[in-house]
Amino acid sequence: xxxxxxxxxxxxxxxxxxxxxxxxxxxxxxxxxxxxxxxxxxxxxxxxxxxxxxxxxxxxxxxxxxxxxxxxxxxxxxxxxxxxxxxxxxxxxxxxxxxxxxxxxxxxxxxxxxxxxxxxxxxxxxxxxxxxxxxxxxxxxxxxxxxxxxxxxxxxxxxxxxxxxxxxxxxxxxxxxxxxxxxxxxxxxxxxxxxxxxxxxxxxxxxxxxxxxxxxxxxxxxxxxxxxxxxxxxxxxxxxxxxxxxxxxxxxxxxxxxxxxxxxxxxxxxxxxxxxxxxxxxxxxxxxxxxxxxxxxxxxxxxxxxxxxxxxxxxxxxxxxxxxxxxxxxxxx
Numbered sequence: 001x002x003x004x005x006x007x008x009x010x011x012x013x014x015x016x017x018x019x020x021x022x023x024x025x026x027x028x029x030x031x032x033x034x035x036x037x038x039x040x041x042x043x044x045x046x047x048x049x050x051x052x053x054x055x056x057x058x059x060x061x062x063x064x065x066x067x068x069x070x071x072x073x074x075x076x077x078x079x080x081x082x083x084x085x086x087x088x089x090x091x092x093x094x095x096x097x098x099x100x101x102x103x104x105x106x107x108x109x110x111x112x113x114x115x116x117x118x119x120x121x122x123x124x125x126x127x128x129x130x131x132x133x134x135x136x137x138x139x140x141x142x143x144x145x146x147x148x149x150x151x152x153x154x155x156x157x158x159x160x161x162x163x164x165x166x167x168x169x170x171x172x173x174x175x176x177x178x179x180x181x182x183x184x185x186x187x188x189x190x191x192x193x194x195x196x197x198x199x200x201x202x203x204x205x206x207x208x209x210x211x212x213x214x215x216x217x218x219x220x221x222x223x224x225x226x227x228x229x230x231x232x233x234x235x236x237x238x239x240x241x242x243x244x245x246x247x248x249x250x251x252x253x254x255x256x257x258x259x260x261x262x263x264x265x266x267x268x269x270x271x272x273x274x275x276x277x278x279x280x281x282x283x284x285x286x287x288x289x290x291x292x293x294x295x296x297x298x299x300x301x302x303x304x305x306x307x308x309x310x311x312x313x314x315x316x317x318x319x320x321x322x323x324x325x326x327x328x329x330x331x332x333x
Contacts, residue, residue: 005099010129020127023105027112028122039088039123047148049084051075054141060103062181064174064193068107070268071140072114072122073197077217077271080199083154083206084146089115091142092126096135104138118197120144151209156233156274158213163302164280165238166273168201168287169194169246169295171223175265176251179258191250194269201290202271208286211279216272221324224263224309226272227300228323231307239310239318240300263311264324274302 001018008015025032055071071091079086091111095104115122173194180189198217205212214234218226223245231238247262255262269292275283280298287293309321 001101003101005095005097005101005104005129007097007129007131010095010127016127023101023108024125024127027105027108028115029112039090043087043145044147046150049079049082049146049148050143051078052141052143053078054139056136056139057178058136059181060107060137062193063177063189063191065195065268066107066110067138067140068110069114069195071142072111073195073268074217074219075142075144076118076120076197076199079144079146080197080202081154081215081217081271082146082148083152083202083212083215084148084199085203086118086120086144086146086199088121088123089142089144090124091122091140093128094135094139094141095127095129096137097129097132099137107138107140114197118199149206152206153210154212154215156214156216156230159230159234159236159274159302160213160276161236161302161304162277163213163274164277164283164298165227165240165300165302166275166280166283166287166296166298167218167223167246168198168271168273168293169269170248170251171218171245171267171270172247172251172255172262172265173270174268175222176254176260176262178266179260180254183258189250189254191248191254194267196269196292198269198271198292201287201292204286204290205273205283208275208279208283211276212273212283213276214272214274218267218270218272220266222262222264222266223270223272223299224261224321225323227309228321230272230274231309234302235307237303237305237308237310238300239303239312240321241312243312243314244297244299246295246297246299263321277301
């Protein structure tokens with residue numbers, strides 16, 4: 001095949017077939033003879049979770065991952081927020097004419113390796129090629145299905161006064177990593193993207209049953225945006241403490257230099273939990289035993305009151321943390 005993607009690769013003819021077979025079937029470990037437009041899955045009993053998302057990021061490759069890793073982990077983590085055990089994913093690629101074939105191959109291989117490591121197969125998908133200038137190298141849309149145990153019901157509507165708000169680790173790592181790379185300061189930065197699958201960490205809390213009320217991955221818009229959404233959905237006030245927020249020193253210092261707020265930076269490997277107050281310590285202990293939750297921390301609580309997010313500063317004052325307006329950091333995930 002040519003070393004670069006051409007429009008012919010998206011024509012549906014022989015070059016399309018070769019592209020799919022040589023790049024995607026090879027990377028995903030798919031048997032082309034059994035391929036079809038739809039995958040038929042035999043699922044065990046239980047509730048079915050289904051999610052879909054699109055991923056764009058510039059640059060495509062960054063310390064700690066690439067767009068393929070974002071797409072895979074992001075979809076798995078979205079399923080995990082429902083308490084689901086991921087069963088299978090689908091992946092659709094929109095590829096810009098002129099993309100280096102080896103870059104596409106590396107992205108696909110990354111996804112294939114993650115599928116093999118986690119046991120979550122990529123079972124179906126689609127590929128389109130567009131003229132140069134019609135896209136930014138490659139966009140990926142993913143979908144996923146998973147089984148939810150019947151007793152689990154994670155939903156913001158269940159958040160209640162007294163609940164503890166827990167974050168699974170340091171915030172803003174991914175957003176800062178991408179920003180540092182774009183601003184040309186990455187060579188001096190030790191911060192890498194936190195992109196990782198979190199389904200096993202979330203499932204470790206299943207022993208708490210109804211004590212876990214809500215779960216969300218704090219991606220675009222970060223912790224501040226998610227908690228604002230939770231406050232509105234639950235009709236409750238959420239108060240977080242500035243002194244309890246786990247932020248890497250480099251991220252905090254870099255944000256001060258660039259005029260950014262860590263609360264709004266994207267995360268690709270951090271979860272937020274709303275947990276009954278009496279189970280907060282137990283939840284924290286369980287999370288810290290998982291590699292992805294070693295820096296987990298209780299950062300706030302839920303109070304009865306006006307639906308809003310408040311921050312208690314280290315000076316003892318309180319301020320409203322608003323929903324961000326406009327573009328925070330473009331093309332971050």
